[in-house]
């Protein structure tokens with residue numbers, strides 16, 4: 001790290017260092033402005049400055065603490081996270097060493113010593129010396145892993161692009177030049193240095209044995225020192241041309257992340273005045289969506305976790321995110337006006353998304369995949385009237401009947417026959433409003449769960465009411481399919497009804513209604529306390545308002561986490577605690593579960609939209625259940641119920657049973 005005295009007798013070292021650095025910064029910042037900033041300035045606005053302290057905390061934990069990278073890391077299963085942590089912190093350590101030992105010491109030879117103290121300087125130099133060789137080992141392993149071992153998430157075209165090799169080559173040469181420059185310096189001083197730099201000292205010993213004259217050692221020290229600096233500066237210029245833009249963009253993407261509940265979509269207001277619905281051209285996306293495109297580290301984690309991708313569809317969330325910035329190569333910059341849909345992003349990929357959130361859960365840099373996908377669906381549906389026939393049928397049903405189901409023989413209140421269930425008109429001051437939802441009300445196979453819910457509430461003497469014929473679909477399916485206009489019309493109508501009856505607290509059995517009313521109705525002025533039944537019933541049991549009796553014999557149950565309850569709203573323990581309260585009901589977890597649970601296949605409108613190709617997602621999840629050999633597949637969502645009824649009848653000859661947890665509570669509860 002000791003700088004040479006001058007540039008081969010031509011210029012003082014400090015002058016060379018600063019001239020070259022300023023030149024490289026000018027080139028780097030110009031490219032950065034032309035390729036990135038200009039594009040960001042041409043995009044749509046979105047507000048992301050609320051709660052700055054919480055955002056800053058995320059930057060420390062997710063960014064500097066590498067929380068997301070480490071969440072799946074283990075020595076046995078995923079060592080890449082550990083390697084990334086070392087590289088990330090190593091990168092920061094090297095950056096600090098360049099400031100101290102190159103930019104500081106080249107002006108004032110004692111600069112680093114004055115800041116760190118004599119002992120501190122020696123410790124830091126030893127650390128950097130050892131770190132250089134650790135980096136070389138990791139880079140060797142990373143190269144073998146990416147191009148020889150090839151785990152699934154590194155097999156995608158994007159992850160195999162040559163720029164990854166260029167970056168690895170850059171970093172490896174930096175490390176080699178660092179060690180060689182130090183070693184030749186030590187050899188030039190006849191091995192007589194104060195610092196403990198074990199790696200460079202070992203190499204210097206070998207070099208010294210070759211008995212080259214001291215002037216040659218000096219020249220080679222200068223050569224490798226300058227090559228080392230040139231590598232740093234070339235790397236700085238290369239960053240805005242490459243995927244390593246993520247070094248700059250990912251901390252910003254983490255800071256400006258969406259801090260609402262994960263399942264919350266953004267709400268474009270004043271739709272009538274919008275110049276275009278949704279997005280298809282780079283300039284039609286928000287600046288955060290475009291920033292994410294630069295923040296992506298191309299690690300493949302999102303695509304590797306995507307149920308649509310796993311079951312053989314074209315959808316790759318990583319590819320979609322990378323395509324949002326448009327066509328970009330080292331010589332071509334996106335115009336911002338290229339149509340992305342049908343050119344870089346195919347329609348099937350957009351329709352195959354289940355909005356399950358597995359991609360966002362895995363992403364280590366705060367990229368949001370679902371919002372831009374829905375934004376593109378909005379463009380297809382509202383701007384171009386292009387959608388699968390099954391999606392069109394749902395939207396038509398919603399418009400004409402206020403619910404998504406075609407040809408149901410039931411009305412919204414038929415299920416209440418013989419039960420003590422009052423409508424809001426009959427019971428104007430209920431403690432809670434039971435939001436029934438279209439599927440429990442109108443689908444024969446789902447009515448048992450809402451009937452069980454009503455019975456349990458009656459037994460617990462809860463004063464509740466339903467909207468009855470005044471309830472319509474929340475609008476959630478229209479929203480996820482991309483008809484934002486229809487969604488806002490339906491949601492506003494529901495909010496008006498709820499407000500007219502002065503409703504404050506809502507309980508629902510459907511996680512989709514739960515997520516929509518709780519997290520998205522506030523955007524349109526509907527603010528209520530909303531609970532999923534698993535939370536509400538659990539509290540009733542804890543308060544001893546419902547007593548649970550033991551099952552006659554042991555029953556093994558595996559619980560499937562609905563995406564809109566678990567990943568999107570972080571409710572994992574309430575359903576499991578419910579199970580624990582029922583004696584002789586034994587929980588056996590499915591793999592994967594909780595944050596990593598696979599979607600049932602119904603999200604994002606897929607209760608109606610057919611999958612384009614590959615295996616069925618619900619069959620894959622059903623197979624994961626069958627591996628547990630449990631008796632019951634426990635659900636807490638009407639759509640999961642539908643998907644697994646089909647899965648079990650196709651794959652298990654109905655040997656096992658699908659049950660909503662509320663049905664089990666009802667069967668085993670007494671006053």
Ligand code: SF4
Pocket residue numbers: 302305306307308309315316317352353354355356357358359360369370
């Ligand atoms: S939300 Fe789910 S289905 Fe959609 S891209 Fe992400 S992981 Fe894939």
Ligand code: SF4
Pocket residue numbers: 295296297298299300301302303317318321359362363364365367
């Ligand atoms: S979007 Fe996130 S998870 Fe997906 S490849 Fe990029 S950095 Fe990795």
